[in-house]
Amino acid sequence: MGSSDVKARLKDGTGVVLVPVSPCDRQCILDGFEQLSDRSRYSRYHMPMRTLPDDYVDCLTGADNYNSVVVACHLDQEGARVGIGLARYVRLQEEPGVAEFSVTVVDAYQNQGLGTLLLEYLIQHARDNQVSLLRGYVLPGNEAMIGVLQRYAVCKRNESDGTVCYELDPSAARCKDKVVG
Ligand SMILES: CC(C)(COP(=O)(O)OP(=O)(O)OC[C@H]1O[C@@H](n2cnc3c(N)ncnc32)[C@H](O)[C@@H]1OP(=O)(O)O)[C@@H](O)C(=O)NCCC(=O)NCCS
Known part of the structure; x- marks a missing residue:
């Protein structure tokens, strides 16, 4: 494990490991996308998505x-890396203290x-890297x-485009419940 890797357990006891993405995650990302329902894809991208564009995957793996x-x-297991979730933030060029985030779970x-x-991982990273505001755009019916x-x-x-903009301050953000360990 790398120094920024985090091991955890989901509610059902499944062992997982959170790792910064690297170029070797390309296939994992593509496989994970294939496992996303149309509904999840729409919730994430706010439009129907059949495939992930190559240049978008390049941006993910080249962060x-x-x-x-x-x-x-x-999944925290020996052998093949099985990707089950991805989260991202991108610092805005015009407002370097602000970053837009997104989260996806298959x-x-x-x-x-x-x-x-x-x-939580993104918030911690933002806190350590001078991001003073995390901003995310969510469709109104996205209860999860x-x-x-x-x-x-x-x-x-x-x-005005029908989304809801959520903003949180990483330095003040404290999760109200302990969800998983
Ligand atoms: C949104 C998403 C990332 C959430 O991931 P997740 O692993 O399911 O989230 P968690 O399990 O940590 O928490 C979800 C919470 O919402 C609640 N929830 C889920 N569906 C719900 C619903 N229909 N109504 C009310 N609450 C709901 C869950 O009960 C849970 O709260 P709890 O732990 O207090 O019970 C995931 O559903 C996803 O990838 N969706 C598709 C992509 C997307 O919409 N991304 C967001 C764009 S930024």
């Missing part, structure tokens, strides 16, 4: 870990605390993401 941070969650592992674990965000003190506002 510099400062302006762009991507963490993958794998359907078979949703509601096990993984989305919260991934967001709203469920994750409700664990934190967040500001929210409705956007």
Whole structure:
């Protein structure tokens, strides 16, 4: 394990490890996308997505870990890396203290605390890297993401495109419950 890897257990006891994404995660990301339902894809990208564009995957696997941070969650097992979740933030060029985040968990592992674990990882990373605001755009009916965000003190506002913008301050963000260990 690398020094920034985090081991944890989901609610059902499944062992997972959170690791910064590297170029060797490319296939894992593509496999994980294949396991996402149309509903989850729409919730994440706000439009139908049949495939992940190559240049988008390049951005994920080429994250510099400062302006762009991507963490993958794998099952904690020997052998093949099986990716079950991904979270990302990207620092805004025009507002370097602000970063936009997103979180995705493959359907078979949703509601096990993984989305919260991934967001916690991003918050901790943001805190250590001078990000003063994490911002995420969520569709109004996305109860699972709203469920994750409700664990934190967040500001929210409705956007003209129909999404809801959630903002949280990483230095002040404290998860209200211990979800998983
Ligand atoms: C949103 C997402 C990341 C959440 O991940 P997750 O691993 O399911 O999240 P967690 O298990 O940590 O927490 C989800 C919480 O929402 C709650 N929740 C889930 N569905 C819900 C619903 N329909 N109504 C109310 N609450 C709901 C869960 O009960 C849970 O809260 P609890 O632990 O207090 O019971 C995941 O559902 C996902 O990847 N969705 C598709 C992509 C997406 O929408 N990304 C967000 C864009 S930023």
